[in-house]
Amino acid sequence: MNEIKIAFFDAKPYDKESFNQENLNFGFSITYFDLHLNKDTASLTKGFDIVCSFVNDTLDSSVLDILIKNGIQLIALRCAGYNNVDLKRAYRNIHTVRVPAYSPYAVAEHAVALMLALNRKTHRAYYRTRDNNFNINGLLGFDMHGKTAGIIGTGKIGQKLISILDGFGMKISGYDKFPTADLEKQYRFNYVNLNTLYEESDIISIHCPLNTETYHLINNKSIAGMKDGVMIINTSRGGLVDTKALLEGLKNGKIGSAGLDVYEEESEYFFEDFSSQILSDDILARLLTFPNVLITSHQGFFTKEALSNIASTTLQNIRDFLEGRDLENEICYRCDEKACRKKKEGRCF
Numbered sequence: 439m440n441e442i443k444i445a446f447f448d449a450k451p452y453d454k455e456s457f458n459q460e461n462l463n464f465g466f467s468i469t470y471f472d473l474h475l476n477k478d479t480a481s482l483t484k485g486f487d488i489v490c491s492f493v494n495d496t497l498d499s500s501v502l503d504i505l506i507k508n509g510i511q512l513i514a515l516r517c518a519g520y521n522n523v524d525l526k527r528a529y530r531n532i533h534t535v536r537v538p539a540y541s542p543y544a545v546a547e548h549a550v551a552l553m554l555a556l557n558r559k560t561h562r563a564y565y566r567t568r569d570n571n572f573n574i575n576g577l578l579g580f581d582m583h584g585k586t587a588g589i590i591g592t593g594k595i596g597q598k599l600i601s602i603l604d605g606f607g608m609k610i611s612g613y614d615k616f617p618t619a620d621l622e623k624q625y626r627f628n629y630v631n632l633n634t635l636y637e638e639s640d641i642i643s644i645h646c647p648l649n650t651e652t653y654h655l656i657n658n659k660s661i662a663g664m665k666d667g668v669m670i671i672n673t674s675r676g677g678l679v680d681t682k683a684l685l686e687g688l689k690n691g692k693i694g695s696a697g698l699d700v701y702e703e704e705s706e707y708f709f710e711d712f713s714s715q716i717l718s719d720d721i722l723a724r725l726l727t728f729p730n731v732l733i734t735s736h737q738g739f740f741t742k743e744a745l746s747n748i749a750s751t752t753l754q755n756i757r758d759f760l761e762g763r764d765l766e767n768e769i770c771y772r773c774d775e776k777a778c779r780k781k782k783e784g785r786c787f
């Protein structure tokens with residue numbers, strides 16, 4: 439077999455380090471591109487066999503057309519979410535694999551970090567004390583013990599979060615389109631419908647995938663049904679929250695605080711340094727003015743353990759594909775979430 443060539447997009451120094459380390463066990467030829475994959479850069483895939491992409495690469499039908507023309511056989515996503523791939527266009531043309539789990543702990547723990555910081559205002563206290571300002575006015579929080587957390591999506595990350603928040607003594611409600619049988623016996627929480635979750639939760643944390651059904655799940659209507667002063671945490675995907683509705687809720691005080699590790703227009707900004715430039719995104723700029731909003735730059739996954747797992751699973755997915763083995767982590771548009779995870783019959787097509 440000719441040497442298989444992998445075009446690796448949106449490569450950051452930490453990606454190169456973890457993949458180079460893990461690739462010692464695989465020996466693939468990887469070419470790292472700092473650029474995002476999109477319509478303007480897709481021509482770079484000429485001469486490659488496999489594309490390795492991340493969350494803010496664009497794999498819509500126009501990009502897939504170019505990849506297909508260039509003979510790309512496999513898209514190896516090095517992330518769990520795949521909302522950026524036009525799976526319908528890929529179907530029967532390019533196989534797509536992902537890393538379904540690399541550290542649910544990393545994301546669940548980051549969600550808790552956002553909750554704690556927003557509640558006890560540690561992000562503000564940090565700046566005050568550095569300025570020799572030891573006044574605590576305005577930093578009042580609440581006991582999380584006894585409050586209600588609503589978890590939307592009780593999959594791998596949602597379950598880890600439930601168990602951490604249970605340790606805080608919170609009451610926990612969960613909503614999932616596909617509730618897992620017996621999960622309520624394993625963890626201390628109750629499944630409720632979405633409206634009840636909105637009505638009763640002091641903190642709402644989102645852990646379901648972004649798809650056509652969940653796009654703008656958090657919108658004016660759902661916010662109106664929430665408790666006054668609710669805290670909203672989104673570490674899942676930006677498009678799950680209608681940011682204009684969130685802004686409105688923050689401005690009129692309905693929403694008490696928001697922790698966002700993801701943002702619907704993040705692809706232009708997140709993971710990059712714009713510290714010497716003016717932000718042209720007025721909504722992001724406005725969000726950053728709120729003292730009760732904490733934004734992190736899609737770093738929920740970013741732990742040493744997760745990076746190492748991402749690299750090893752991605753390279754193993756590629757090896758399985760090349761050696762004709764069943765693709766345990768393949769995704770295709772014909773399978774819904776559950777079917778994909780349960781898929782036993784191997785390749786989708």
Ligand code: NAD
Nearest residue numbers: 519591592593594595614615616645646647673674738739
């Ligand atoms: P998972 O597949 O284990 O769990 C997702 C859960 O959502 C499943 O139980 C599924 O049944 C449920 N679900 C599907 N459709 C739903 C709907 N319409 N309403 C409610 N629930 C629905 O996935 P996971 O590993 O727990 O990851 C969850 C999400 O976290 C991913 O989709 C990804 O977008 C995001 N994520 C973010 C980061 C980060 O760095 N911030 C890292 C990894 C994953």
